[in-house]
Amino acid sequence: MATRLCALAELSPGVPLRVELDSTEVAVVRVGEEIFAIEDVCSHADIPLSEGDVEDCTIECALHGSRFDLRTGKPTGPPATRPVPVFETSVVDGDVFAELDS
Ligand code: FES
Incomplete structure (x- = not known):
């Protein structure tokens, strides 16, 4: 199920937005016309990306x-070696959603 993360208008290009949900924290990033959502915890230590x-x-x-x-x-380089979960995003009526369960 898609979960609303934020309004598209809240995102500035290249500036991560931290979104705290009940189940997880997500960093939402706009790069050009693309929107990315990545879990907001480094895989090396408990640091917000x-x-x-x-x-x-x-x-x-x-x-x-x-x-x-x-x-x-x-x-793409050390010291982290494990990936961080990423989530598929979509934009509907000016709001950004992510598939957090997939
Ligand atoms: S805590 Fe992120 S690279 Fe070490």
Whole structure:
């Protein structure tokens, strides 16, 4: 089931928005016309990825500098080695939704 994350208008390009839901925290990122949703916890330690910079469709962990591909959740470099869950997004009537259960 799709879960509403935020309004599209709340997203500035390349600026992560942290959304706290009952089940999880999600970092929502707009890159161009695409919207990405990634769990807002680094896989290396319990750090919000939404505090990091976005560049070339990756988000950087602000603590140790691993970058995660927003499309796949996979780290592009150490020290993180495990992927972070990513969620499929959609935009309906100006609101951003994600499939958190898939
Ligand atoms: S806590 Fe994210 S790379 Fe170490």
